[in-house]
Structure formats: C-alpha cells, structure tokens
Amino acid sequence: MLNKSSHPKDVRLACRLQQHSGNTSGLAAGFVQANMVILPKADASDFLQFCQLNPKPCPIVALSAQPGDTGIAAIAADLDIRSDLPSYRLFRHGELVQELPDIRELWRDDLVTFFLGCSFSFEEALLADGLEIRNITEGVNVPMYRTSIRCQSAGKFSGPMVVSMRPMKPADAIRAIQICSRFPQVHGAPVHFGDPAAIGIADLTQPDFGDAVSIKAGEVPVFWACGVTPQLAIAEAKPELCITHSPGCMLVTDIPNSKLALF
Amino acid sequence: MLNKSSHPKDVRLACRLQQHSGNTSGLAAGFVQANMVILPKADASDFLQFCQLNPKPCPIVALSAQPGDTGIAAIAADLDIRSDLPSYRLFRHGELVQELPDIRELWRDDLVTFFLGCSFSFEEALLADGLEIRNITEGVNVPMYRTSIRCQSAGKFSGPMVVSMRPMKPADAIRAIQICSRFPQVHGAPVHFGDPAAIGIADLTQPDFGDAVSIKAGEVPVFWACGVTPQLAIAEAKPELCITHSPGCMLVTDIPNSKLALF
Numbered sequence: 125m126l127n128k129s130s131h132p133k134d135v136r137l138a139c140r141l142q143q144h145s146g147n148t149s150g151l152a153a154g155f156v157q158a159n160m161v162i163l164p165k166a167d168a169s170d171f172l173q174f175c176q177l178n179p180k181p182c183p184i185v186a187l188s189a190q191p192g193d194t195g196i197a198a199i200a201a202d203l204d205i206r207s208d209l210p211s212y213r214l215f216r217h218g219e220l221v222q223e224l225p226d227i228r229e230l231w232r233d234d235l236v237t238f239f240l241g242c243s244f245s246f247e248e249a250l251l252a253d254g255l256e257i258r259n260i261t262e263g264v265n266v267p268m269y270r271t272s273i274r275c276q277s278a279g280k281f282s283g284p285m286v287v288s289m290r291p292m293k294p295a296d297a298i299r300a301i302q303i304c305s306r307f308p309q310v311h312g313a314p315v316h317f318g319d320p321a322a323i324g325i326a327d328l329t330q331p332d333f334g335d336a337v338s339i340k341a342g343e344v345p346v347f348w349a350c351g352v353t354p355q356l357a358i359a360e361a362k363p364e365l366c367i368t369h370s371p372g373c374m375l376v377t378d379i380p381n382s383k384l385a386l387f
Numbered sequence: 388m389l390n391k392s393s394h395p396k397d398v399r400l401a402c403r404l405q406q407h408s409g410n411t412s413g414l415a416a417g418f419v420q421a422n423m424v425i426l427p428k429a430d431a432s433d434f435l436q437f438c439q440l441n442p443k444p445c446p447i448v449a450l451s452a453q454p455g456d457t458g459i460a461a462i463a464a465d466l467d468i469r470s471d472l473p474s475y476r477l478f479r480h481g482e483l484v485q486e487l488p489d490i491r492e493l494w495r496d497d498l499v500t501f502f503l504g505c506s507f508s509f510e511e512a513l514l515a516d517g518l519e520i521r522n523i524t525e526g527v528n529v530p531m532y533r534t535s536i537r538c539q540s541a542g543k544f545s546g547p548m549v550v551s552m553r554p555m556k557p558a559d560a561i562r563a564i565q566i567c568s569r570f571p572q573v574h575g576a577p578v579h580f581g582d583p584a585a586i587g588i589a590d591l592t593q594p595d596f597g598d599a600v601s602i603k604a605g606e607v608p609v610f611w612a613c614g615v616t617p618q619l620a621i622a623e624a625k626p627e628l629c630i631t632h633s634p635g636c637m638l639v640t641d642i643p644n645s646k647l648a649l650f
Contacts (some may be wrong), residue, residue, distance in 0.1 A: 295578065298579075302568045317560075318581060
C-alpha cells in the first residue's frame with residue numbers, strides 16, 4: 125500500500141499500473157508534489173510568459189525541455205508524464221470533457237508540459253515548525269477565493285489571482301511569513317493578511333473553491349497566492365487542448381521539499 | 388560638519404573633542420549605531436543573562452571583553468567608550484542623576500559595557516527597499532508602548548517588553564517582516580501586528596514613549612521589540628551604578644549595516 129513512507133518512484137509506478145487513482149496528499153512525505161499543465165506549443169509560450177509574470181500564483185518547478193518530451197529527468201527518474209499521475213483532466217476550448225487514468229492516446233509531438241509548485245510543500249514546513257494549519261486540523265480542503273488582484277496578462281492568458289487562506293495568530297503569521305519566504309517555488313510568502321475586503325473577498329465563510337474553516341478569536345486570515353490561478357486563466361483563454369492533473373492528484377517528484385528552500 | 392557621509396571614526400572623534408553633543412540619527416549613513424549600557428561587574432552577569440533570554444528587545448551587538456576595558460576593537464577602531472558618544476546619562480540606584488559629555492571621571496575597573504542593536508539599521512534597510520516609515524515621513528520619534536508581554540527575568544532584571552510601532556499596508560508589512568528577519572541583531576522580525584489590545588496596548592494615540600503617528604485607511608500597526616525594554620528593566624533593578632547613552636545619542640560603529648544581515 126502507498127503511504128507517507130512510500131518512495132516517489134513507487135507512487136508514480138502505482139499510478140502507471142493504474143493501481144492508484146486517487147489523491148496524493150500525504151503520500152511520499154517530504155517530497156515536492158507539483159501541479160501539471162500541458163498545452164500545445166502554440167499556446168505554451170504565452171502560458172510560460174504568464175507564469176513568469178505571475179510567479180507567486182504560478183511558480184514553475186519544471187518545464188519539458190522540448191515539445192513532445194514525456195519525461196523530465198531533473199525532477200523524476202524514468203518519468204512518463206502520460207501515465208505517472210493518478211488521474212488527468214482533458215479540456216477542449218476551456219471545457220472539461222473527460223477525466224482519464226492516462227493520456228497515452230492523446231499524446232502529440234507538440235505538447236509542452238509545465239509543473240507548478242503546490243502548497244503541500246510549505247504546509248509541511250509550517251507543520252514541522254509546530255504551526256497549526258486549520259484546514260488540516262479540520263480535515264477539509266483549504267478555502268480558496270477569487271480576489272480583485274489582477275494577474276499580469278500574457279497573450280490570451282489573464283484573470284484574477286486566486287488565494288488560499290489559513291487563519292493564524294499574528295505571531296504565528298509572522299513565523300509563517302519567514303518560513304514561506306524561503307520557498308518561492310511553492311507560492312512563497314503570503315500576499316495579504318487581515319481585511320478580506322481589501323483584496324475583494326466579500327465573505328470568508330463562502331470560499332469560491334475548497335471548504336470554509338473556522339477562524340478563532342485573536343486570529344487573522346492569512347492569504348497565499350494559489351495554484352488555482354492558472355486554471356482560471358486557462359479556462360478564460362480556452363486553448364484548443366489542455367490537459368491537467370485532476371484536483372489533488374499531483375505528480376510526486378523526487379525532489380526533497382528542502383531542496384526548494386532558498387537558504 | 389558631520390553629516391550622512393561622515394566616517395564613523397570622525398563622528399566618534401568629534402564626540403571625544405566635544406565638538407558634537409547631539410543626536411546621531413542620520414550621521415554616517417550605512418553604519419550600525421548601538422545603544423550602550425554600562426554596569427558594574429556585580430550586576431553585569433545578570434544583565435547579560437537578561438539579554439540572552441530576551442534577544443528580540445535586547446540584541447547584543449558587542450560586549451567588553453574584560454571589566455574595565457574602554458575599547459572594543461571589533462566594532463570601532465580606537466574606541467574610547469568613555470568619550471566617543473555625544474552624551475551620557477548617569478543613573479544611581481535607578482535614578483537619573485546627571486547628563487554628561489564624557490564619563491572619564493566616573494570610570495572604574497569593574498565596569499562592563501554592553502552595546503545593543505537599534506532600529507536605525509533596519510529602518511535604513513526598509514527605506515532602501517522603498518517602504519515608507521511613518522515616523523520618518525512625519526519627522527517625529529517612533530511611537531513606543533509598554534506591552535503585556537513579560538520579559539523573561541534574570542536576577543534583579545525583569546519588566547515588560549516595550550515595542551515600537553510603524554503602520555503599514557499588509558503587503559508592505561509582509562515585505563518588512565522578510566527584510567527584518569535578516570537582521571536579528573537589530574530586533575529582527577516584528578513581534579505582533581494588528582490588534583493593539585492583544586499585547587496590552589490600550590490606545591495607539593497615547594504612546595508611552597516617543598510620538599503618535601497617523602495610521603491611514605488600509606494600514607495595520609506593526610510592532611517591533613524595542614531597545615527601551617532594557618532601560619525599563621534597569622530602572623526596576625535599581626543597580627548601584629548604571630551609565631547609558633543619552634536618548635538618540637548612540638555609538639556610531641565601524642560595522643556596515645549589511646554585515647549584520649544573516650544572508
């Protein structure tokens with residue numbers, strides 16, 4: 125059985141053999157997990173620029189060296205991008221058309237693969253420091269909100285920044301800012317804390333994605349740029365073809381989380 | 388005339404020759420300025436422990452190697468502690484008895500000198516990054532407040548933590564936390580932001596020391612541990628003898644501010 129002690133390669137192999145099709149949260153603890161976006165070359169250069177212009181919501185962990193490449197040795201040994209994630213989503217012209225266990229039959233020589241950092245890495249660093257993460261304590265998905273912060277546009281890609289929220293006491297928030305600042309490739313430091321209205325959030329109890337969490341007396345909401353941001357930009361851009369991981373079903377890389385730390 | 392371009396040694400020499408007796412703010416820009424505390428050996432070990440236990444309000448930049456030493460070559464060439472600050476304060480049993488241009492006549496072989504970091508260094512780093520510091524903009528002393536946070540006691544030294552406050556927008560506060568985290572020897576990261584009552588401050592418009600500053604819409608108060616903390620602990624401890632710098636009349640060291648950065 126896969127568990128937190130599994131080696132990343134074993135998780136990927138179980139996915140390839142279709143022995144695991146679910147969430148990767150909690151598997152292969154200590155290793156970077158990444159969001160995946162696959163686009164035709166015609167759209168990939170604009171999307172790359174979008175990520176470069178908006179590094180906090182769209183931090184690039186790895187990019188395929190050539191269109192059509194099905195592996196990226198630097199992040200995962202013997203990786204087959206077409207099969208080594210638990211579940212895939214196929215979008216055509218911005219519409220979700222299918223959820224698939226692998227994408228071998230869809231593969232084309234012009235497809236470019238992006239892996240983007242995800243919050244699992246910084247959550248692990250916060251927990252290791254003794255901080256509480258409310259969505260983990262309460263066993264729910266982190267609450268996420270569309271904001272009034274506009275991403276910088278690149279070609280057809282544009283949209284609002286989406287943020288995730290974790291409530292903390294101010295002193296814990298200061299510590300979380302210090303820790304997350306070391307990890308720019310997994311969203312880095314928070315982008316805001318305190319007043320939700322200042323970034324266009326009307327009601328914290330009504331997240332746009334994920335689940336609401338309780339906020340206790342003396343706590344403030346702390347907001348991080350979120351990996352749902354590029355998904356919204358892709359939905360607005362309506363590229364002819366786009367393939368992503370299914371929510372929560374990430375690529376488990378061979379990179380230890382600590383390798384992403386600046387210092 | 389002394390100015391921001393003066394070399395630290397020239398500032399110290401002007402003090403020694405009693406050609407400068409005022410504030411050191413703005414002189415020898417880019418170099419660490421330090422608070423000074425001189426105590427008899429009998430009290431110095433407890434005070435050293437107090438500083439070690441409370442490093443955020445009492446960060447030790449330098450300590451005389453032996454009782455009676457009048458110089459610390461590592462921080463200032465040819466330093467004479469007895470004359471090279473603009474103005475000194477003499478306290479006996481916790482009471483201010485005299486302000487003096489030098490302390491040659493008071494010197495004893497059992498006196499131990501502490502130099503503690505001050506906020507000038509981190510304020511310079513914040514300004515260099517483009518952040519606004521309200522007390523500088525408004526040309527007043529930073530507002531400082533007694534808090535309900537108790538320092539850890541050491542022997543006769545105890546008391547509340549005093550904090551300085553600078554209002555900022557949340558995104559600027561996050562950047563300030565990042566910058567100040569690099570400088571633990573000049574108070575480091577803030578200790579609190581937001582609700583003043585959470586740390587026992589009743590009214591931001593009524594600082595215990597310094598001057599009130601305006602807080603604009605969308606800003607939150609950000610609180611840093613403050614070098615007035617050890618002064619209160621000394622006032623409560625009532626040591627037989629204590630000599631400090633006069634407020635604002637610091638030791639100008641030869642240490643570039645950047646040398647205090649962790650990375």
